[in-house]
Amino acid sequence: MQVREGTLSVDKAKTALSSFEDIGFAKIDHQRETRTGFPEIIFGEGKDAEQIISIISSLQQNTNRVLATRVDREKADAIKKVIPDIVYNAKARTVLWKSESEPDFLYNGYIAVVCAGTSDLSVAEEAAVTAEAFGVHVRRIYDVGVAGIHRLFHHLEEIEQATVTICVAGMEGALPSVVGGLISNPIVAVPTSIGYGANFQGLSALLTMLNSCASGVSVMNIDNGFGAGYFATTIHKIHRNTELLGR
Amino acid sequence: MQVREGTLSVDKAKTALSSFEDIGFAKIDHQRETRTGFPEIIFGEGKDAEQIISIISSLQQNTNRVLATRVDREKADAIKKVIPDIVYNAKARTVLWKSESEPDFLYNGYIAVVCAGTSDLSVAEEAAVTAEAFGVHVRRIYDVGVAGIHRLFHHLEEIEQATVTICVAGMEGALPSVVGGLISNPIVAVPTSIGYGANFQGLSALLTMLNSCASGVSVMNIDNGFGAGYFATTIHKIHRNTELLGR
Amino acid sequence: MQVREGTLSVDKAKTALSSFEDIGFAKIDHQRETRTGFPEIIFGEGKDAEQIISIISSLQQNTNRVLATRVDREKADAIKKVIPDIVYNAKARTVLWKSESEPDFLYNGYIAVVCAGTSDLSVAEEAAVTAEAFGVHVRRIYDVGVAGIHRLFHHLEEIEQATVTICVAGMEGALPSVVGGLISNPIVAVPTSIGYGANFQGLSALLTMLNSCASGVSVMNIDNGFGAGYFATTIHKIHRNTELLGR
Amino acid sequence: MQVREGTLSVDKAKTALSSFEDIGFAKIDHQRETRTGFPEIIFGEGKDAEQIISIISSLQQNTNRVLATRVDREKADAIKKVIPDIVYNAKARTVLWKSESEPDFLYNGYIAVVCAGTSDLSVAEEAAVTAEAFGVHVRRIYDVGVAGIHRLFHHLEEIEQATVTICVAGMEGALPSVVGGLISNPIVAVPTSIGYGANFQGLSALLTMLNSCASGVSVMNIDNGFGAGYFATTIHKIHRNTELLGR
Amino acid sequence: MQVREGTLSVDKAKTALSSFEDIGFAKIDHQRETRTGFPEIIFGEGKDAEQIISIISSLQQNTNRVLATRVDREKADAIKKVIPDIVYNAKARTVLWKSESEPDFLYNGYIAVVCAGTSDLSVAEEAAVTAEAFGVHVRRIYDVGVAGIHRLFHHLEEIEQATVTICVAGMEGALPSVVGGLISNPIVAVPTSIGYGANFQGLSALLTMLNSCASGVSVMNIDNGFGAGYFATTIHKIHRNTELLGR
Amino acid sequence: MQVREGTLSVDKAKTALSSFEDIGFAKIDHQRETRTGFPEIIFGEGKDAEQIISIISSLQQNTNRVLATRVDREKADAIKKVIPDIVYNAKARTVLWKSESEPDFLYNGYIAVVCAGTSDLSVAEEAAVTAEAFGVHVRRIYDVGVAGIHRLFHHLEEIEQATVTICVAGMEGALPSVVGGLISNPIVAVPTSIGYGANFQGLSALLTMLNSCASGVSVMNIDNGFGAGYFATTIHKIHRNTELLGR
Amino acid sequence: MQVREGTLSVDKAKTALSSFEDIGFAKIDHQRETRTGFPEIIFGEGKDAEQIISIISSLQQNTNRVLATRVDREKADAIKKVIPDIVYNAKARTVLWKSESEPDFLYNGYIAVVCAGTSDLSVAEEAAVTAEAFGVHVRRIYDVGVAGIHRLFHHLEEIEQATVTICVAGMEGALPSVVGGLISNPIVAVPTSIGYGANFQGLSALLTMLNSCASGVSVMNIDNGFGAGYFATTIHKIHRNTELLGR
Amino acid sequence: MQVREGTLSVDKAKTALSSFEDIGFAKIDHQRETRTGFPEIIFGEGKDAEQIISIISSLQQNTNRVLATRVDREKADAIKKVIPDIVYNAKARTVLWKSESEPDFLYNGYIAVVCAGTSDLSVAEEAAVTAEAFGVHVRRIYDVGVAGIHRLFHHLEEIEQATVTICVAGMEGALPSVVGGLISNPIVAVPTSIGYGANFQGLSALLTMLNSCASGVSVMNIDNGFGAGYFATTIHKIHRNTELLGR
Numbered sequence A, B, C, D, E, F, G, H: 001m002q003v004r005e006g007t008l009s010v011d012k013a014k015t016a017l018s019s020f021e022d023i024g025f026a027k028i029d030h031q032r033e034t035r036t037g038f039p040e041i042i043f044g045e046g047k048d049a050e051q052i053i054s055i056i057s058s059l060q061q062n063t064n065r066v067l068a069t070r071v072d073r074e075k076a077d078a079i080k081k082v083i084p085d086i087v088y089n090a091k092a093r094t095v096l097w098k099s100e101s102e103p104d105f106l107y108n109g110y111i112a113v114v115c116a117g118t119s120d121l122s123v124a125e126e127a128a129v130t131a132e133a134f135g136v137h138v139r140r141i142y143d144v145g146v147a148g149i150h151r152l153f154h155h156l157e158e159i160e161q162a163t164v165t166i167c168v169a170g171m172e173g174a175l176p177s178v179v180g181g182l183i184s185n186p187i188v189a190v191p192t193s194i195g196y197g198a199n200f201q202g203l204s205a206l207l208t209m210l211n212s213c214a215s216g217v218s219v220m221n222i223d224n225g226f227g228a229g230y231f232a233t234t235i236h237k238i239h240r241n242t243e244l245l246g247r
Helices: A010-016 A032-036 A049-060 A073-082 A118-133 A156-161 A175-180 A203-210 A225-240 B010-016 B032-036 B049-060 B073-082 B118-133 B156-161 B175-180 B203-210 B225-240 C010-016 C032-036 C049-060 C073-082 C118-133 C156-161 C175-180 C203-210 C225-240 D010-016 D032-036 D049-060 D073-082 D118-133 D156-161 D175-180 D203-210 D225-240 E010-016 E032-036 E049-060 E073-082 E118-133 E156-161 E175-180 E203-210 E225-240 F010-016 F032-036 F049-060 F073-082 F118-133 F156-161 F175-180 F203-210 F225-240 G010-016 G032-036 G049-060 G073-082 G118-133 G156-161 G175-180 G203-210 G225-240 H010-016 H032-036 H049-060 H073-082 H118-133 H156-161 H175-180 H203-210 H225-240
Strands: A065-069 A086-089 A094-098 A110-115 A137-142 A164-169 A187-191 A217-219 B065-069 B086-089 B094-098 B110-115 B137-142 B165-169 B187-191 B217-219 C065-069 C086-089 C094-098 C110-115 C137-142 C164-169 C187-191 C217-219 D065-069 D086-089 D094-098 D110-115 D137-142 D164-169 D187-191 D217-219 E065-069 E086-089 E094-098 E110-115 E137-142 E164-169 E187-191 E217-219 F065-069 F086-089 F094-098 F110-115 F137-142 F164-169 F187-191 F217-219 G065-069 G086-089 G094-098 G110-115 G137-142 G164-169 G187-191 G217-219 H065-069 H086-089 H094-098 H110-115 H137-142 H164-169 H187-191 H217-219
Touching: A049 A065, A049 A073, A049 A094, A065 A118, A073 A086, A094 A118, A110 A118, A110 A156, A110 A225, A118 A137, A118 A164, A118 A187, A118 A225, A137 A156, A164 A175, A164 A225, A175 A187, A175 A203, A175 A217, A187 A203, A187 A225, A203 A217, A203 B203, A217 F225, A225 F217, A225 F225, B049 B065, B049 B073, B049 B094, B065 B118, B073 B086, B094 B118, B110 B118, B110 B156, B110 B225, B118 B137, B118 B165, B118 B187, B118 B225, B137 B156, B165 B175, B165 B225, B175 B187, B175 B203, B175 B217, B187 B203, B187 B225, B203 B217, B217 C225, B225 C217, B225 C225, C049 C065, C049 C073, C049 C094, C065 C118, C073 C086, C094 C118, C110 C118, C110 C156, C110 C225, C118 C137, C118 C164, C118 C187, C118 C225, C137 C156, C164 C175, C164 C225, C175 C187, C175 C203, C175 C217, C187 C203, C187 C225, C203 C217, C203 D203, D049 D065, D049 D073, D049 D094, D065 D118, D073 D086, D094 D118, D110 D118, D110 D156, D110 D225, D118 D137, D118 D164, D118 D187, D118 D225, D137 D156, D164 D175, D164 D225, D175 D187, D175 D203, D175 D217, D187 D203, D187 D225, D203 D217, D217 E225, D225 E217, D225 E225, E049 E065, E049 E073, E049 E094, E065 E118, E073 E086, E094 E118, E110 E118, E110 E156, E110 E225, E118 E137, E118 E164, E118 E187, E118 E225, E137 E156, E164 E175, E164 E225, E175 E187, E175 E203, E175 E217, E187 E203, E187 E225, E203 E217, E203 G203, F049 F065, F049 F073, F049 F094, F065 F118, F073 F086, F094 F118, F110 F118, F110 F156, F110 F225, F118 F137, F118 F164, F118 F187, F118 F225, F137 F156, F164 F175, F164 F225, F175 F187, F175 F203, F175 F217, F187 F203, F187 F225, F203 F217, F203 H203, G049 G065, G049 G073, G049 G094, G065 G118, G073 G086, G094 G118, G110 G118, G110 G156, G110 G225, G118 G137, G118 G164, G118 G187, G118 G225, G137 G156, G164 G175, G164 G225, G175 G187, G175 G203, G175 G217, G187 G203, G187 G225, G203 G217, G217 H225, G225 H217, G225 H225, H049 H065, H049 H073, H049 H094, H065 H118, H073 H086, H094 H118, H110 H118, H110 H156, H110 H225, H118 H137, H118 H164, H118 H187, H118 H225, H137 H156, H164 H175, H164 H225, H175 H187, H175 H203, H175 H217, H187 H203, H187 H225, H203 H217
Parallel strands: A110 A137, A110 A164, A164 A187, A187 A217, B110 B137, B110 B165, B165 B187, B187 B217, C110 C137, C110 C164, C164 C187, C187 C217, D110 D137, D110 D164, D164 D187, D187 D217, E110 E137, E110 E164, E164 E187, E187 E217, F110 F137, F110 F164, F164 F187, F187 F217, G110 G137, G110 G164, G164 G187, G187 G217, H110 H137, H110 H164, H164 H187, H187 H217
Antiparallel strands: A065 A094, A086 A094, A217 F217, B065 B094, B086 B094, B217 C217, C065 C094, C086 C094, D065 D094, D086 D094, D217 E217, E065 E094, E086 E094, F065 F094, F086 F094, G065 G094, G086 G094, G217 H217, H065 H094, H086 H094
């Protein structure tokens, strides 16, 4: 992490462009951390426990933090047997490994993860755990959907103080529009597939967020909690890159 | 209007089922008022001024109020030349004719027409004018979209006192969800086609409203201000039918 | 229920805006009844029996009626073991709890629930049970779809006398258009996902109802029987609020 | 027309399979009448007056009837200058040419063309004119949409007597479902693009008709009045082919 | 079946409009045969064996033929235990009951059922069995899709002799367009949901058929084999109603 | 601008929640700058020159910068006659007014605006001008689409140094995915409606960007250059808020 | 053109990756011919005559052939005034410039361009002209749609001899499926936007072609005649690259 | 295989047009190899092991190679018991049978199969195995998606040397656009259904590929690896048909 974000030189980029490890079924991108500032993350869906284990093992040699998403409990148990120092978060369905020497947090300040209903919790947790995996503090503000808007106002100050706010909502997905009219910092909106009928598996919330009448809102794919956590971290790292905690 | 709403007898219905006037290009449904409590309304789009004039003329013999919607100014001018006592509302694009003896208002109480942005005004006006055409008082509360939610709170009491609230919104259409969490009376949501890109001509707002996480919200077709005004009037008439103003 | 509907003061609203109970995985909105005139309803899908039990238990302290929807029989059995005085309706998939002192009905008059085919029954029952849960009488008129329109005419008088008519239909969803041409009171149309092929899980019926050529029809989300029952109750309560049954 | 429909021999088919006239920008299919029982019809959209004139001229040599659809008045006037004995129907936007010796009607019985609203008239007329162009009697029953269903009952007997009924409807397109529940003969449903908002240029009516809960209904493309007239004629010709009028 | 099709009098219609049997969960429409010429058919999906048994039992009193569609083998076995003289067709998933005295066939001539691929067979069989259930002869011409068009030409003469041709096709659904260019009698096109990817569960074939460049083609809902069989029968009955087989 | 971003107190928020100016057809939100750190922006589409002039005039009293988007040249000319010190950007279709004392730039560093094809230029310019309107430096890197990926590599270093990169692309919209794999700072992707056929007015590019296999990409509505510029500015302001240029 | 296709070395690619000309509003990619074997083509839509002229002028220095597509007659006339030796094809809407020394054809053999209806001609011509622009012979076989399939059989031998066949069709787009079942060489299918209603601007034909039951068919974007001509040329060049005509 | 591709005579075509074997549930097209140069391929989905066995057995009499796709392991095992010399590829889900005398490869040169992510592997393998089944060499280049574009550059030379490149990608499907800008030979793009949310089961990748800004790219149906392998083989066979390996 000694590389200063934002100043990755072109020479380094060129080196990066020519180095990865081929482990048969996948090409492990060891320079990715150098190149983008993040290690390769493992998308667990469609991979079996063994495949996840070998990718983690390969990545452990070059990075201090490895995150696998969309891992169900059964796979997580199988992974834990081989790599006991992983942490599994059942709600977020994430597996996190950190080297012992690695501190929990790398940055000052925090990201707010705001979520509309209890059914959206799993996506919100994926976002929160992702940001935490990269060393960012997170404040969780859950079940504050617009149908009972006073619950949101209770937390307004806490949201305003965050560098970035991740807004997770299913059904009609109106929450980011309301939050967007109240605060001045960037909002990352994540539609979820929670709903039924004319919800069309999250299309309704997705369109709502893309058409938000409030400015300062950008949108992730449906249920993409990981993407939101990652994107918010890219913002948070910029914010704080002149005041990184000593390591 | 002597017929008591809600008690239209089956015999009357049977008579209704066998009477209308054929004026060539259309069948004028003179018993409609008896049957549904509303005179036939003229959907002006796709009809020329002459056609609208002959339908109004035919209806004038059996009703005291005639409303034509989606009439542009040019047609309105042509109609006014033949039937000078019509009133044209350019924003709502409506033509209203009332017999001289007909009072302006028939009911106590009022309907609230709430609208998110200035671009949604034309649809909101169509709703408001429709309700007024049937003798209902309307309170207009415009430009109170969720991007600046404090504007809405200024009018909350006025909205709460309405028998029904019509909520008109384009873009992401989040307004009815917010209002729905704050009041207890019925809300009629009207999506408008205002927006661009992933708005898909109002689809976004339509889906938002159908998926509203707030209960007590029902939805009209995109841009159907007339339908909302009509539907809200059916509710308002029920409410007040034991206390009709003397005529 | 001493609060007069329609006159909820702004002061009360402000209080409402600052009070709820945080039970960990959810924020229970005890003032919701004050604010909107309805207690919080529990959307059972995605919640397990234990979660539903703790929400019911929390709500029992502040309200006399609690309704949970989308609860399958297995969950219902588990809930009944802990809270024996609930009533489970298997067709509607609803769990209802009422305090002993609470009367069955609170209002005169009735809502009609009309349904096109036997396959739409589950949605129709959800609508009916919801209205009953809030103390409104319901008349069920089932299997009267437009393919045998004479069955509808048999019940026309009963439908005309209702304050509101809920029309539930799948397949092409034409029923509300036909009913809308025959009666003068408000119609709440509910498309169901019954059908196949170009039905697209209820999209066909939804579009039909949104485009209804009959006025006086508003639309709910696909399969949203609860929403229709709730919305119809908001209308019925207005109608009768000068003649509430003595409690 | 001496060829008996339904008995076109395979030898004739083979000949048919090897004969057409190449007039440069198009291949005129002179054997089409032999092969399918209908002359080639000219789809006027996207063709200029000159092109239509040369196709008509070419076809006149081998057939007694030529129909061109989707021809606007300007083109029709240009065609009439060169071929004065055409008949232009402005509502249907059709150009018909018949040889002098050709009788108006070739069959007993009639097809009913039923249409929901005055805006659907142009499509209904295209259907009616097409059937007439092939020598079939047509009864027009217009403006009998389901919003005023008693207008339909007035004409029920006339519809029941038709060999085939063409049902034209826009908006929600419910008419064929209602008619389908009342009569026993085949119904050809034509959705029109009349409507707005969630009508999506006729998609709503199209889906309604495809999902009709009444059996005995088949569907044409949106606004395809010609196709309906043609298809109904194929049915009518079967019906009457043992009792062709003497020619 | 003594009623002459096509001449059902209005008086009979009126009687029909006031008679059906309410068996609790459904309204059995005994006059339907009088009114439309067909007995009520049972859509088996979503109904359990017991429900189907009671509807069949009720219908047996007033009709000689009862057809139930979309019945899987398990339900069929349960029905057969109670009503042993039903015939189950596993491919078509239909249950047919005929009174002993009822002849197999009621009409001369035949309907052709043409199908593109072996995967479309189930829908084609549903169409064929439906027509046979109403006493119409059927010729099955299967696996003649356009990818090997010579297979179709082998059967051209047989198709030309049919009164109506039902064309069943999945994937891109091109078969009806090709057949439509070769024969003169009506074609009923049925898209199936067979395919994958951009097939979108039959949408591709449906659109293909609606847009067919060949005239004389009308379209049913995706997988609606029953509807095609029923519709084709309405045509076939017209054709032959002056030459009904003696009963 | 003395208010420190990120620390807007709740008391100020409360004041903000009760202050705006009603100029008849719109409610001017003077506290918006206090509340969100940005003045109200004028969406010019659907507003005439006079309306834009009165909103600008009203806003001039409380802010130093006013931006109007989607203004065509004709309207811009009309506005300039009344408010001569506006700047019109014809490509971006924006009108910018700044008070004389207001410096051009308020922040160090820059945002990169990268655009795939020359046809996407108008959207890219709207993004660039918006950021500049709020005092942020912009580097424009245009016509570097993936079909000639070497053009992108030429500018990689410049892109890496930006705090945020706005990626504008139409057609298939692949650019943000490629950029996202090469840099570590946040990317704001803007799909444009440039393309034809299966592009469906930008839907293709929108879906591409939402599904980007590269992390660190968030998405705006189709053609929403303004939104991207605004959102990127919210990020840039966070970054630099400890090193604001002295004013 | 001395570079052997298929053997472009990596060194050359690297050079290619660093050379283009910036003419202000566009980056001219002079190495493109080296890199991909084709000069840059100009997509004329959205570019004015002046822009097209400067791009042609710039490209003339490095290539012998320049093609501009989607150029209407007005622009073409303006271009011709400045660059008189261009050839304009009004049907294809293409502008072609060749250096005097450049031969018309570079390859043996031919591509077949087959088109279903006269309305699809413009797209077919764009494909044909594109292939010719790169020196490939083209055989045009137009108006052979499946509704009169015998016209196709007349040309079967000619189609079989082509190296590649481009199949252009609108409406339901069935032509490539039929051709695909008859020949063994590759087929490039191009859906056109010709049609109406459920055609949805070419979506119907597009889906048909993607779902073709015949193998050996690949698909281009709707109306993308240029793409088809280009793609077919890439195939033709492979085929013939051992027997290039002497130059 | 003695028939020279590209020169199949019309006489042979005519014979082909009248010969196939009817094995009851299917028509085996033995002349297909003569006609199109490929034997009939078995689409295994929806067929049981027995059906596949009888089709293979029937085809073995007339061809040296039989390929069945979409066969799961269970079916494959059942087939192997009856026909032991098949080869099952579990990733591709294909069953291949070759006569003993048949050589592995029939052509010089190779096809490149390039794939973006490990999840797309199954589709890529289906493409590769199909080409190999017809005797074409394949080079597999997997896991080179655009999110780490340097992995692609490592293989650029190998891709450039292929006659055809098959590009398989899910998620946003950007890979073919990037490859298309770098090489000059034809690219066959295959979208996969890998992804979630706004991916809509592969729609996103499909639209991306259809709208590719790079020329020389044609598209197959979602997940249609077989089609891509087959289509690429049609190209490869043309290329090499003057230098077939001696057999």
